[in-house]
Amino acid sequence: MSGLRTWVLVGNPNCGKTALFNALTGSRQRVANYAGVTVERKEGVHTTRKGKTFRVVDLPGIYGLSVQSPDEVVAREAMTGKTKELGSVDGIVALVDATNLDRSLGLVLELKGLGKPMVVACNMMDLAVKRGLDLDLALLEKELGVPVVATVATKSKGLAELVAAWDTIQEIQKSPVESVLPIAERFQKIDEIIQKCTRRQMGPDRWTHAVDRVLLHPVAGLGVLGFVLLGLFQAVFQWAAPFQDALEAMFSEMQAWAGAVLGSGPLSDLVTQGVIAGVGAVLVFLPQILILFLLILFLEDSGYLARAAFLLDRMMARFGLSGRSVIPLLGSFACAIPGVMATRTISSRAERMTTLLVAPLTTCSARLPVYTMLVSTFVPDRMVGAGLGLRGLVMFGLYGVGIIAPLVVAWVFRRTLFSGESQVFLLELPSYKWPSPKDIALGLLQRASGFIQRAGTVILSLSILIWFLSTYPRGGTITDSYAGILGKWMEPLLAPLGFDWRIALGLIPGMAAREVMLSALTTIYAIEQTGEAAQTALSEILSQQWSFATAMSLLVWFAFAPQCISTLAVIRRETHSLRWPAFAFFYMATLAYGFSWITYRAFLGWEV
Amino acid sequence: MKSLADLRPGEVALLAELRVPRAVSERLGELGLLPGARLEVRFEGPLQRDPIAVFVRGSVLAIRRKEAAAILVREVRTLTQEAS
Secondary structure (H helix, E strand, C coil): CCCCEEEEEEECCCCCHHHHHHHHHCCCEEEEECCCCCCEEEEEEEECCCCCEEEEEECCCCCCCCCCCHHHHHHHHHHCCCCCCCCCCCEEEEEEEHHHHHHHHHHHHHHHCCCCCEEEEEECHHHHHHCCCEECHHHHHHHHCCCEEECEHHHCECHHHHHHHHHHHCCCCCCCCCCCCCHHHHHHHHHHHHHHHEEECCCCCHHHHHHHHHHCCCCHHHHHHHHHHHHHHHHHHHHHHHHHHHHHHHHHHHHHHHHHHHCCCHHHHHHHHHHHHHHHHHHCCHHHHHHHHHHHHHHHHHCHHHHHHHHHHHHHHHCCCCHHHHHHHHHHCCCHHHHHHHHHHCCCHHHHHHHHHHHHHCCCCCHHHHHHHHHHHHCCCCECCCCCEHHHHHHHHHHHHHHHHHHHHHHHHHHCCCCCCCCCCEEEECCCCCCCHHHHHHHHHHHHHHHHHHHHHHHHHHHHHHHHHHHCCCCCCHHHCHHHHHHHHHHHHHHHHCCCHHHHHHHCHHHCCCCHHHHHHHHHCCCCCCHHHHHHHHHHHHHHHCCHHHHHHHHHHHHHCCCCHHHHHHHHHHHCCCHHHHHHHHHHHHHHHHHHHHHHHHHCCCCC | CCEHHHCCCCEEEEEEEECCCHHHHHHHHHCCCCCCCEEEEEEEEEECCEEEEEEECCEEEEECHHHHCCEEEEEEEEHHHHHC
């Protein structure tokens, strides 16, 4: 991508920079990392109507250049050509928010000090005009000394003019380096300039304020939040189900087809049960992750997520976290993998590491099939009090553990391992806006491909490994395989928890993905049926073979245990080390062992 | 002297002084929190009235009262008083 003219997009957060970047580059963009930092690098290519190509780099949203936060350091270095991944930068597109020129123009003045060719994109112009703004852009251009173009990124308006300004500036000499005024004087100058160029001032954002009166109301606000969270979980579980079923059916078909084509034998098995099953195990997560991200992107784009962070900040602070951890932990309720990935937005290392490490303790959706199976098999269908079913209560309790455990462990971590000072909690509550479908679609595409790449390779290779361990040496049933030997070896370790070698064996494929344990159990108990019939058959066998205590113990084990290699793999990716996934594994395994043991002892001898 | 942490929704004041380390004052400055800036408290959190949402230089910022205590203010009035 070198050799292209390189332009960077700079601007405050929440001024539509992502929308502008998307409008300029479309799907021709990619996300990468800067060496050593968790700040993401987004690059793309824009081709003009005349066929000229430019390289566009989206820098992180910043408020200024003087502070040392990772985002600002990255932006500053990129613009001054010190980032080796980017090379030299030919020009800057400074984005300002037409609905908030007071603050966003401050960055423009600061950027002038860099002496690079610059064009100002005055974005969200439509919203400002709607609120009554009448701005003399020509005069503003004169006052600032750089070209100014009005844009509406979400509607791709003003882009041609922007690129034209961009293009012509190539011939003009670099603007002289201006001395940068200190902040107070800078804002004073901005106020003067705005005063001069504004023919009619913009009215206040009554709409956002009015909506906030409800959404930030102590009672109504929390009510709406609870509703939104509940809706989020419901949507993820229910909307994903038909897609997941369809995917499972598709993969079963593929397995059957491959089996027929390849006949029998090791190659056939490798392909059907190793590769196809492995790929299936990855892709079966996809509907949930996509739906979750779709909803989160929607909430984020609209501005609501900032309100959620505001409402929950105080509660999170009690546990050493902040409102910034809300989104990653929320996401983890569907799947910890995107949840862990979402911790990138937390700039405080202590808070980020803590959130990242406790995310797997939340009740992720993969635990649900196991919970459901065990509860419906072992917990009697009784009523407790008025209208409360015992089964529902137990499920609620399990969910409760999945909420309380991460918070308590976070508290412990913040007091011991990651006791750094929490960063100043300063969050902007942006104006509400209707999310742009195009931007959400692009965001979704990025998240999905990111997930498939990262988790996919790991799950696939491990699924093959686990298949291998469960099938070889050939000739016997699963109990004679390497996995079986492993299971028997693990039995004395797990016996105090009420687990026999069969359960131990089931936990091994269960490491690939939690719900895989159920299908592993059908294999272990040599159940011949498939699908629904298999589940019923399994349920019957288990209710006869397992004690109540064992089942309860397994439930608790599942609540805490690190039964997901993919999550560990993503933790490794995000922390760039093996130390942290190993730590996550051990602390979770310890909690699982301890609580499982207590549960087993507590319920031993119960006849329910 | 009063600080931002003492204000309730509906109150307006001018920023008098930032009793914070240099790095923090720079960060706050970029957001428009400078001496003389108009601060309008709009909302407070549901739990223990924390954090607070302050309208300053065109945008609404959420800040914890603990940190707001370091932002000293003067000329505290209510919105209605300011209007008159």
